[in-house]
Amino acid sequence: xxxxxxxxxxxxxxxxxxxxxxxxxxxxxxxxxxxxxxxxxxxxxxxxxxxxxxxxxxxxxxxxxxxxxxxxxxxxxxxxxxxxxxxxxxxxxxxxxxxxxxxxxxxxxxxxxxxxxxxxxxxxxxxxxxxxxxxxxxxxxxxxxxxxxxxxxxxxxxxxxxxxxxxxxxxxxxxxxxxxxxxxxxxxxxxxxxxxxxxxxxxxxxxxxxxxxxxxxxxxxxxxxxxxxxxxxxxxxxxxxxxxxxxxxxxxxxxxxxxxxxxxxxxxxxxxxxxxxxxxxxxxxxxxxxxxxxxxxxxxxxxxxxxxxxxxxxxxxxxxxxxxxxxxxxxxxxxxxxxxxxxxxxxxxxxxxxx
Amino acid sequence: xxxxxxxxxxxxxxxxxxxxxxxxxxxxxxxxxxxxxxxxxxxxxxxxxxxxxxxxxxxxxxxxxxxxxxxxxxxxxxxxxxxxxxxxxxxxxxxxxxxxxxxxxxxxxxxxxxxxxxxxxxxxxxxxxxxxxxxxxxxxxxxxxxxxxxxxxxxxxxxxxxxxxxxxxxxxxxxxxxxxxxxxxxxxxxxxxxxxxxxxxxxxxxxxxxxxxxxxxxx
Numbered sequence: 001x002x003x004x005x006x007x008x009x010x011x012x013x014x015x016x017x018x019x020x021x022x023x024x025x026x027x028x029x030x031x032x033x034x035x036x037x038x039x040x041x042x043x044x045x046x047x048x049x050x051x052x053x054x055x056x057x058x059x060x061x062x063x064x065x066x067x068x069x070x071x072x073x074x075x076x077x078x079x080x081x082x083x084x085x086x087x088x089x090x091x092x093x094x095x096x097x098x099x100x101x102x103x104x105x106x107x108x109x110x111x112x113x114x115x116x117x118x119x120x121x122x123x124x125x126x127x128x129x130x131x132x133x134x135x136x137x138x139x140x141x142x143x144x145x146x147x148x149x150x151x152x153x154x155x156x157x158x159x160x161x162x163x164x165x166x167x168x169x170x171x172x173x174x175x176x177x178x179x180x181x182x183x184x185x186x187x188x189x190x191x192x193x194x195x196x197x198x199x200x201x202x203x204x205x206x207x208x209x210x211x212x213x214x215x216x217x218x219x220x221x222x223x224x225x226x227x228x229x230x231x232x233x234x235x236x237x238x239x240x241x242x243x244x245x246x247x248x249x250x251x252x253x254x255x256x257x258x259x260x261x262x263x264x265x266x267x268x269x270x271x272x273x274x275x276x277x278x279x280x281x282x283x284x285x286x287x288x289x290x291x292x293x294x295x296x297x298x299x300x301x302x303x304x305x306x307x308x309x310x311x312x313x314x315x316x317x318x319x320x321x322x323x324x325x326x327x328x329x330x331x332x333x334x335x336x337x338x339x340x341x342x343x344x345x346x347x348x349x350x351x352x353x354x355x
Numbered sequence: 356x357x358x359x360x361x362x363x364x365x366x367x368x369x370x371x372x373x374x375x376x377x378x379x380x381x382x383x384x385x386x387x388x389x390x391x392x393x394x395x396x397x398x399x400x401x402x403x404x405x406x407x408x409x410x411x412x413x414x415x416x417x418x419x420x421x422x423x424x425x426x427x428x429x430x431x432x433x434x435x436x437x438x439x440x441x442x443x444x445x446x447x448x449x450x451x452x453x454x455x456x457x458x459x460x461x462x463x464x465x466x467x468x469x470x471x472x473x474x475x476x477x478x479x480x481x482x483x484x485x486x487x488x489x490x491x492x493x494x495x496x497x498x499x500x501x502x503x504x505x506x507x508x509x510x511x512x513x514x515x516x517x518x519x520x521x522x523x524x525x526x527x528x529x530x531x532x533x534x535x536x537x538x539x540x541x542x543x544x545x546x547x548x549x550x551x552x553x554x555x556x557x558x559x560x561x562x563x564x565x566x567x568x569x570x571x572x573x574x
Contacts (some may be wrong), residue, residue, distance in 0.1 A: 073475075083468070
């Protein structure tokens with residue numbers, strides 16, 4: 001069972017024309033610049049906008065086709081917008097349980113309690129929305145959307161209106177939600193950071209059309225997409241935590257291409273960790289450097305390259321199925337005589353642990 | 356002190372204002388909702404008609420109402436002229452902008468977002484209207500109710516035209532004051548005028564206290 005979508009509509013001077021089949025679990029990021037039709041797409045899926053000729057089916061249930069249109073309030077979904085928009089005439093608990101009350105679901109149930117626990121809202125329940133911070137409001141909005149037992153959760157740039165500090169306060173909650181949630185989540189965003197931290201799958205939109213869709217790891221490794229442009233160029237590597245070393249304060253993560261040694265962090269052995277490796281932190285040598293301070297060195301093969309600006313070239317590298325980008329100067333690219341197919345060593349100066 | 360006649364006029368005035376306010380809210384709410392949400396381009400025509408009582412001499416309004424509600428009027432020989440219910444009809448039309456405009460502003464202020472959120476939370480449009488739109492538009496309702504009531508209290512020209520001056524039926528406080536002045540009973544006029552002044556002042560103070568931000572009627 002999955003989510004099937006077909007849209008072809010014009011709205012506010014923008015057109016959307018796409019056909020998608022989305023995963024029925026995990027987080028799928030809908031990524032694109034502003035004006036790419038992300039929000040229109042989400043609103044159309046929710047049924048907030050009614051476009052003739054669209055098709056929406058979730059888990060085998062048709063929400064919209066040529067013949068019928070299930071109104072929003074009869075769709076088993078949860079939505080969180082960029083602005084929390086809590087009901088200002090209700091307190092936090094009443095906000096959280098609003099949907100349950102309307103749907104005639106039992107109040108004060110265990111699921112609601114665990115959602116309140118998960119989002120750390122216990123101490124806010126009797127406050128008014130006017131007295132909460134932006135981050136707290138957004139957590140309440142998330143709880144409110146979850147308590148109605150949705151079968152699909154739609155998040156429309158839920159962090160975009162928050163400053164960096166607040167974003168970082170909420171991201172861990174979204175990560176927890178990602179781990180614990182059994183329903184598919186569509187996450188609209190223009191932030192690659194959020195995509196790398198939260199999403200499993202992604203759809204790249206441009207001008208209302210799907211430019212690419214697939215796993216996040218796969219799409220990040222494509223040089224032709226926006227993720228492969230300028231200094232944001234980076235790849236994602238999903239690894240498993242295998243060892244913590246207390247003496248040097250290091251953790252060892254393993255992926256199919258080899259081991260990464262990173263600063264020790266708190267994670268159970270066997271748990272999954274996702275690394276984001278920026279192209280600017282990767283350099284290439286022809287022989288394995290022994291007298292270097294760099295810990296993470298891998299045998300890799302050059303797959304492809306693409307000039308970046310006038311001085312640089314972005315090189316994509318493969319190590320046993322994993323992808324890395326290296327951002328080199330054109331001068332060294334030419335002096336080292338690098339070409340697709342050539343085997344080299346990649347030195348990874350630093351990695352970011354994103355999930 | 357107030358004479359029994361004056362008390363009767365005051366009671367009638369309050370009753371007229373109360374009945375009119377209830378009817379105004381019942382009529383004004385859907386009308387204001389529609390005006391706040393319609394995308395119809397010519398809605399300004401409806402808005403202008405509703406705003407007419409703000410600029411029209413009440414006698415003009417009263418005159419047409421008299422023609423319409425009288426025995427040979429377009430209302431099909433209705434006998435509403437010179438009755439209490441005729442006054443109610445007149446008051447409702449006369450005070451409509453004072454109720455519709457604050458409500459329309461309040462609904463616009465609430466916006467579509469809370470209703471969309473409610474829809475995503477299993478709430479039908481009707482239920483969303485009652486459980487979200489109306490509570491959030493509360494300041495507008497307070498303003499509308501009080502302005503509608505206060506404005507009806509002060510009605511004179513329309514009443515004079517369609518209600519006449521029948522004690523106990525159509526003789527409201529403002530008419531009674533006029534009568535007293537005509538008969539040079541300034542003391543009686545004073546008392547009645549002061550009562551109206553105090554009631555109106557107290558109600559406007561109430562609007563300010565309850566809403567803090569007081570949006571006046573716009574034209």
